[in-house]
Amino acid sequence: xxxxxxxxxxxxxxxxxxxxxxxxxxxxxxxxxxxxxxxxxxxxxxxxxxxxxxxxxxxxxxxxxxxxxxxxxxxxxxxxxxxxxxxxxxxxxxxxxxxxxxxxxxxxxxxxxxxxxxxxxxxxxxxxxxxxxxxxxxxxxxxxxxxxxxxxxxxxxxxxxxxxxxxxxxxxxxxxxxxxxxxxxxxxxxxxxxxxxxxxxxxxxxxxxxxxxxxxxxxxxxxxxxxxxxxxxxxxxxxxxxxxxxxxxxxxxxxxxxxxxxxxxxxxxxxxxxxxxxxxxxxxxxxxxxxxxxxxxxxxxxxxxxxxxxxxxxxxxxxxxxxxxxxxxxxxxxxxxxxxxxxxxxxxxxxxxxxxxxxxxxxxxxxxxxxx
Numbered sequence: 001x002x003x004x005x006x007x008x009x010x011x012x013x014x015x016x017x018x019x020x021x022x023x024x025x026x027x028x029x030x031x032x033x034x035x036x037x038x039x040x041x042x043x044x045x046x047x048x049x050x051x052x053x054x055x056x057x058x059x060x061x062x063x064x065x066x067x068x069x070x071x072x073x074x075x076x077x078x079x080x081x082x083x084x085x086x087x088x089x090x091x092x093x094x095x096x097x098x099x100x101x102x103x104x105x106x107x108x109x110x111x112x113x114x115x116x117x118x119x120x121x122x123x124x125x126x127x128x129x130x131x132x133x134x135x136x137x138x139x140x141x142x143x144x145x146x147x148x149x150x151x152x153x154x155x156x157x158x159x160x161x162x163x164x165x166x167x168x169x170x171x172x173x174x175x176x177x178x179x180x181x182x183x184x185x186x187x188x189x190x191x192x193x194x195x196x197x198x199x200x201x202x203x204x205x206x207x208x209x210x211x212x213x214x215x216x217x218x219x220x221x222x223x224x225x226x227x228x229x230x231x232x233x234x235x236x237x238x239x240x241x242x243x244x245x246x247x248x249x250x251x252x253x254x255x256x257x258x259x260x261x262x263x264x265x266x267x268x269x270x271x272x273x274x275x276x277x278x279x280x281x282x283x284x285x286x287x288x289x290x291x292x293x294x295x296x297x298x299x300x301x302x303x304x305x306x307x308x309x310x311x312x313x314x315x316x317x318x319x320x321x322x323x324x325x326x327x328x329x330x331x332x333x334x335x336x337x338x339x340x341x342x343x344x345x346x347x348x349x350x351x352x353x354x355x356x357x358x359x360x361x362x363x364x365x366x367x368x369x370x371x372x
Contacts, residue, residue, distance in 0.1 A: 013057065136296040142252070
């Protein structure tokens with residue numbers, strides 16, 4: 001790593017770039033992420049026709065919490081997947097990944113295409129300015145086509161799966177962040193919303209959940225069924241919209257899927273379940289976004305099913321149970337609402353965990369029915 005410049009600061013990044021093809025008039029810190037130091041560059045000389053670019057600088061710890069270690073090798077996996085997807089995957093006309101411009105393995109600097117200064121992440125769009133049902137469907141179709149093709153394409157590339165199977169940190173994070181905390185969330189007494197459940201989760205149900213945890217953790221650590229994004233949620237989808245100057249009507253332009261450090265050989269259903277859990281969460285806390293979020297999920301799943309190739313056995317059931325684990329473990333801890341509001345997410349999560357093994361339940365009661 002460069003000892004000359006502090007690449008965790010805008011001034012240090014600007015100085016580092018001065019003698020490169022990415023010299024910039026301004027370097028602006030970006031907020032929202034936790035793992036890396038990220039900046040938007042205003043380039044003195046446009047690159048690939050664009051006047052801005054994004055820089056990510058990695059340290060061997062979480063950028064917002066230096067006491068939490070995070071293997072620096074994560075950046076190499078992201079750089080590799082960006083190149084591979086751009087080179088080998090037909091993503092369709094409306095969804096893509098950022099182009100990878102430059103990777104300095106010594107300085108741990110990754111320079112990539114900017115999704116656009118006016119782009120907004122999908123979570124923010126749904127929460128703060130819900131799109132029309134028509135636009136939500138367009139976004140869902142683009143994302144479903146992208147993810148389905150990613151999973152189908154990756155499954156047929158054994159050499160690539162070999163490389164991404166080495167991302168052990170990604171496996172550990174995926175297993176811990178959702179499943180490793182599941183029993184503790186339900187039993188520790190530290191989650192206020194859990195205390196508001198009509199009745200405590202029974203020991204019998206906890207035993208069933210422990211079995212799910214054991215099965216899923218083993219699968220995360222050993223599966224080579226597909227190339228998975230690893231963190232496919234609404235916050236990692238950057239949306240570009242356009243507004244007609246005459247009519248004022250908003251239409252969908254494209255999406256960029258960002259933050260690929262958890263890419264790995266793994267379980268395709270987890271990408272699907274995570275995305276649907278986050279989109280469904282919006283309907284629980286933002287009534288004004290219900291129609292858009294439901295249209296997004298249905299279009300996403302329908303298009304995914306059309307492009308994913310042969311699904312793994314019980315894929316919809318695995319996705320349903322992963323949705324449940326996410327709703328129980330993640331939703332209460334990320335500030336969606338009060339405990340009184342959040343308890344409904346936990347109840348819905350428990351329902352998905354306990355009933356997700358039933359094909360009939362998924363078909364008749366779950367948003368995942370388009371997969372059946």
